Amino acid sequence: MSLLRYESQVRAPLVDGTKDYHQVTEDICRPVENKPSRLWWIGFSISVALLLFGILSVAMEVTYGTGQWNLNRTIGWGWDITNFVWWVGIGHAGTLISAILLLFRQGWRTGVNRAAEAMTIFAVMCAGQFPIWHMGRVWNAFFVLPYPNTRGPLWVNFNSPLLWDVFAISTYFTVSLLFWYSGLIPDMATLRDRAKLKWRKTFYGVAAFGWTGSTKHWQRHESLSLVLAGLSTPLVLSVHTIVSFDFATSVVPGWHTTIFPPYFVAGAIFSGFAMVQTLLVVTRKVLSLEEYITIEHIEVMNKVIVLTGSIVGIAYLTELFMAWYSAVDYEWFAFKENRLNLSSPYGWSYWIMMGCNVLSPQIFWFKKMRRNLFVTFFMSILVNVGMWFERFVIIVTSIYRDYLPSSWSTYYTPTIWEVGFYLGTFGLFFTCYFLFSKYFPVIAIAEIKHILKRSGENYKGKMSKEEEDTVTQFGEHHLHDHH
Amino acid sequence: MAKKKFIVGNFTDEAVLFPAVKKVRRAGYKLHDVFTPFPIHGLDKEMGLRDTSLHTAGFIYGITGTSTAVGFITWALTIDWAINFGGKPYFSLPAWIPVTFELTVLFAAVGMVLTFCWLCQLAPFVKKDHFNPRSTDDTFVMAIECTSTTNEEEAVKFLQAAGATDVKVETKKTGWWLGNYANEKMRFEQQ
Numbered sequence: 071m072s073l074l075r076y077e078s079q080v081r082a083p084l085v086d087g088t089k090d091y092h093q094v095t096e097d098i099c100r101p102v103e104n105k106p107s108r109l110w111w112i113g114f115s116i117s118v119a120l121l122l123f124g125i126l127s128v129a130m131e132v133t134y135g136t137g138q139w140n141l142n143r144t145i146g147w148g149w150d151i152t153n154f155v156w157w158v159g160i161g162h163a164g165t166l167i168s169a170i171l172l173l174f175r176q177g178w179r180t181g182v183n184r185a186a187e188a189m190t191i192f193a194v195m196c197a198g199q200f201p202i203w204h205m206g207r208v209w210n211a212f213f214v215l216p217y218p219n220t221r222g223p224l225w226v227n228f229n230s231p232l233l234w235d236v237f238a239i240s241t242y243f244t245v246s247l248l249f250w251y252s253g254l255i256p257d258m259a260t261l262r263d264r265a266k267l268k269w270r271k272t273f274y275g276v277a278a279f280g281w282t283g284s285t286k287h288w289q290r291h292e293s294l295s296l297v298l299a300g301l302s303t304p305l306v307l308s309v310h311t312i313v314s315f316d317f318a319t320s321v322v323p324g325w326h327t328t329i330f331p332p333y334f335v336a337g338a339i340f341s342g343f344a345m346v347q348t349l350l351v352v353t354r355k356v357l358s359l360e361e362y363i364t365i366e367h368i369e370v371m372n373k374v375i376v377l378t379g380s381i382v383g384i385a386y387l388t389e390l391f392m393a394w395y396s397a398v399d400y401e402w403f404a405f406k407e408n409r410l411n412l413s414s415p416y417g418w419s420y421w422i423m424m425g426c427n428v429l430s431p432q433i434f435w436f437k438k439m440r441r442n443l444f445v446t447f448f449m450s451i452l453v454n455v456g457m458w459f460e461r462f463v464i465i466v467t468s469i470y471r472d473y474l475p476s477s478w479s480t481y482y483t484p485t486i487w488e489v490g491f492y493l494g495t496f497g498l499f500f501t502c503y504f505l506f507s508k509y510f511p512v513i514a515i516a517e518i519k520h521i522l523k524r525s526g527e528n529y530k531g532k533m534s535k536e537e538e539d540t541v542t543q544f545g546e547h548h549l550h551d552h553h
Numbered sequence: 554m555a556k557k558k559f560i561v562g563n564f565t566d567e568a569v570l571f572p573a574v575k576k577v578r579r580a581g582y583k584l585h586d587v588f589t590p591f592p593i594h595g596l597d598k599e600m601g602l603r604d605t606s607l608h609t610a611g612f613i614y615g616i617t618g619t620s621t622a623v624g625f626i627t628w629a630l631t632i633d634w635a636i637n638f639g640g641k642p643y644f645s646l647p648a649w650i651p652v653t654f655e656l657t658v659l660f661a662a663v664g665m666v667l668t669f670c671w672l673c674q675l676a677p678f679v680k681k682d683h684f685n686p687r688s689t690d691d692t693f694v695m696a697i698e699c700t701s702t703t704n705e706e707e708a709v710k711f712l713q714a715a716g717a718t719d720v721k722v723e724t725k726k727t728g729w730w731l732g733n734y735a736n737e738k739m740r741f742e743q744q
Contacts (some may be wrong), residue, residue, distance in 0.1 A: 091590060091691035216629065225629040229638050234651035241655040245662040254664055255675065256689070260590070263686035279670065280679030283688050286602055287594040287673045293607045294669045298662060301611075305658045312651050516591040523567075 083527035084178055086361040091519050095260060098511045098518070101357040102261060103270075106508050109356060117500035125488040126492010128203055136206045138487045141423050144469050145482045150200045152461040153492050156341070157197035157499075158239065158313055159334070159457065162306055163342020164190025165246060168253075169302035171297065177525055178370055181363050182519040185353060186346050187250040188510070192502040193345070194243045196495035201235070203491070231315040238312040245305055249298045252291070255281050256516045302387065310334045324468030325403035327392065333385035339459060340378035340427070343371050344453035349503065351447045353512060362513050365441050372440040375453065379431035382460075386428060400473060408467040415481055416467045426456020555738025557583060557727045558699035560708045561684045562717025563692045567593055570693045573715035574599045579696060582708060585696040588688035605671070611665040622653040682725060 085094075106114075131138045141148050164186040171179040191494065202211050215237045216226045226233050259281035262274035281287070314330035354363040393405040409420040430452050433439045439448070471478045506512070523529045560582075564570040570587070574596070577584055584600060597604075625648075630636070632644040641648075670676060689696040695717065697708060705722050712720045 095590075095690045103560050197579035216625075220667045222634055225634055227636070227638065228626045228630060229641070229648040230651055231651075234655075237652045241659040245658060248662055248666045252669070258593070260689040263689045275680065276677045277675040277676060281673075281675060281689075282681050282683035283590060284673075284683070285587045285589060285593075285596050285600055286605075287675075289597040289602060290587065290605045290669055290673060292592050293605045294665055297608050297611045297665060301615075301658045301662055304654075307653065308654055315651070353716040398652055519591040 077526070077528065081525070082364075082366045083530050084181060084364065084366065084525035085518060085522055086364055086527050088528045089361070089522060089526055091522065093103065094522060095264070096516050097245050097359070097362070097516060098262060098515050099264060101359075101507065102509060102511060103264070107113050107356065110504060110508065114501065114504040117497050117504055120493050120497025121501050122494075124247075124492075124497050127444075127490030127494055128199075129486045131203060131491070132208060136204065140482055140485050140486060140488065141478050142482060144472050144479045145466060147465050147469065148464075148482055149484045149488045149492060150204045152458065153495065154197050154200035155313055155334075155461045155465075156454075156458050157193045157200075157495065158302045159310065159338035159341045159461075160345045160454070161190040161193035161197065161242070161246070161342060162310060162335070162338035163346050164188070165242075165302050166192075166339050166342065167308040167346070168249060169299040169306065172299040173303060175519050178367055180514055180521055181367050182346065182350060182371070182513075183517070184250075184253070184510075184514045185350060185507075186248065187253070188349070188503065188506045188512075189342075189345060189349060190246050191243070191250060192499045192506075194246065195502070196499050198239060198243070199491075199495055199498075203435050222487060231312065231319050234312045235316060238309045242309045243307060245298070245302055249295075252294055253514060254510065255279050256283065256291070257330060257511045257514060260515055261511065307335055310338045317468075322468050322472075323398070323400040324408070324464065326401070327389055329385055329389055329392070333382065333389070335383065335461060336381040337379050337427075340375060340382055340431075341454055341457035343374050343378065344450040344457070347371055347375070347446055347450035348454070351443055351450070353507060357507065357512060359513060362518060365443075368443065368446055369437070369440045372434045372446060372449075374395065375449070376431050376434035379427060379434075379453070383428035386424065404468060404471075408471055409463060416470065420467065423456055423459040423463050426452050427460060430456070454507050484544070555727050556724050558705070559684070559723050559725060560697040560699065560703075560705065560712060560720065561723050562695045562697075562712040562715075562720040563685060563687070564695065564717055565692060566716075567596075567693065569716035570695070571596070571599055573695065573712070573717065576715050577695070579710070580711060582703065582711075583698040583700050585698040588683045588685070588694040588696070590689050590691060590693075593693075605635050607669060609663060611661050614664030614668075615657050615661035617664070618657040621655055621660065622656040623649065626652065684723065 089097075138146065139150070164183075167179050167186040168183045171183075202208060203213055214226060215235065216228075217223075226236075255278060258274050258278035262271065262278045265271040265274055311331040311334065314334035317325035318327060318330040320326060350363050351368065354360050390405055390410075393401045396402070407414055408416065411417045412421060430449060433445065433449065464516075466482060469479075470482065562573075564573065570593075574584070575586065578601065580581070587596060589596065626649050627644065630645075635643045637643075638645075649709060674681070683689075683694070684696055685692060685694045695712070697703075697712070699705060699722075709720045709722065
């Protein structure tokens with residue numbers, strides 16, 4: 071037991087302050103049990119207002135058709151699919167934190183995984199809106215599912231990347247939701263057993279599924295979490311790979327490239343971590359959870375941002391190089407004239423992308439910057455602006471000038487209803503997040519308790535003796551009680 | 554409804570709990586369960602619980618998903634309604650890998666979660682008794698089932714001596730919600 075419990079003193083504690091198990095419960099349940107603050111109401115109201123505007127925008131589009139958007143020939147995919155890819159990408163960080171870091175045994179994930187997974191679910195919900203409403207005749211949306219129908223039955227095209235997307239996104243949403251909720255059950259039981267008010271007892275009683283904390287149940291729960299993490303890891307890589315196939319399997323210059331899958335996945339994690347930072351820098355402050363989501367957590371995530379940002383940068387340069395080296399005139403034209411050329415119609419968007427995604431994150435090579443909350447918050451916004459432009463660049467600059475100059479499109483600017491739809495998904499996302507932060511524990515209580523005696527500040531201090539042991543002594547002391 | 558008696562003891566430190574579990578089992582008491590606020594690695598082994606085979610179930614669900622996907626797509630696109638997509642073969646397996654993979658993951662995840670809920674009897678509106686509500690907060694609660702040979706007073710003293718606080722004898726109505734792991738447990742001598 072002690073061997074598993076041991077953690078080097080060199081590592082900063084993951085839970086600050088003098089905490090015991092009960093204090094952890096108190097701290098994390100407090101925001102759920104207290105009345106929401108003024109700030110919460112203001113934020114929630116703005117979110118709901120945005121959501122309502124989004125609903126109006128979608129209603130306009132459904133009533134009058136996709137002509138309400140400024141899509142044209144050849145820009146059949148504009149803001150909507152840009153937003154779709156952007157939201158799906160954001161979701162990826164949550165799965166990376168909850169699944170991949172679980173497999174890598176990264177203790178720091180426990181402070182942020184619950185909120186990040188919630189972010190994943192809400193982001194995928196927002197993403198799903200775009201392809202669905204883009205169909206125009208949305209009442210036929212179920213045609214994308216292979217169900218026995220009276221038209222043959224005529225099955226969907228399983229060879230099409232767009233259909234792969236249907237399966238990838240819906241599986242991703244389902245598995246993320248199951249993973250998130252199975253982790254929530256024990257914490258719901260904690261809230262249930264503390265509840266004083268009747269509605270709270272009923273609500274958390276239902277939500278806790280009758281969890282007791284039996285050792286046998288925990289054993290199964292651990293097995294479940296581990297396997298779900300093992301399943302989610304390839305799943306999350308597959309999702310953005312498949313999203314990138316929507317483009318990469320076509321023959322459009324600028325899309326037709328084999329680098330897309332890893333490039334999209336790295337970009338997704340990059341933007342997702344930025345969104346996690348945006349949310350958590352605020353959440354930890356407003357809910358007074360600075361001792362659980364410490365500056366260490368922020369710093370570690372900033373390291374991920376500089377890493378993935380640099381991978382994205384390499385990818386940009388690689389595709390640029392390959393466009394030139396391929397000696398394909400159309401490919402090189404797409405990059406040289408439609409993107410690199412600042413005075414071309416959309417040249418500005420390419421350079422915003424480069425500036426926000428490749429140059430600006432390099433600031434995180436400096437430790438001082440990684441640990442600065444204002445810089446972190448500002449950068450997290452900047453990265454997501456950059457990542458939105460990445461998708462805009464990929465989509466619009468590739469298709470506004472096709473092989474045939476006579477069919478080059480007119481300049482595309484979105485209508486108010488296109489912008490409104492995008493703002494509406496912000497409304498949906500933040501409405502969900504505000505409700506989550508009020509009614510659910512934003513930090514996984516049981517998981518924090520699990521690492522408390524290894525990584526809590528007041529426990530770590532007491533373990534220093536072990537660092538003075540030689541390797542042999544350490545082994546003699548601990549190997550025998552390793553269960 | 555049948556009733557059972559339990560000796561219930563509370564622990565606040567895992568370092569005390571582990572040897573106590575060992576002592577209780579060595580003394581031959583029937584350990585009903587230990588309720589903990591978070592997973593404690595090694596406690597299941599200490600209690601003599603067998604490993605779960607939930608992951609094996611997950612594997613079976615996974616391959617069910619794989620074969621469902623491959624079987625269905627093959628049937629739909631080669632037998633039921635074969636469509637010529639740009640002159641490519643009807644049986645174009647590489648193009649089906651994404652959907653096959655997604656269904657594998659979907660079946661495995663959904664199947665495992667349902668099995669988990671089934672095995673642990675978890676569902677909305679299910680109510681169970683776990684002896685002490687603090688067991689989801691900061692207390693490790695050990696329940697010993699009284700059998701015909703159990704001397705209650707002795708058992709209470711035994712638990713107290715093992716480090717438990719607030720030891721009580723409680724009578725509970727029994728049913729499926731209490732859980733029964735008698736078949737799960739290996740006898741102390743077997744370990």
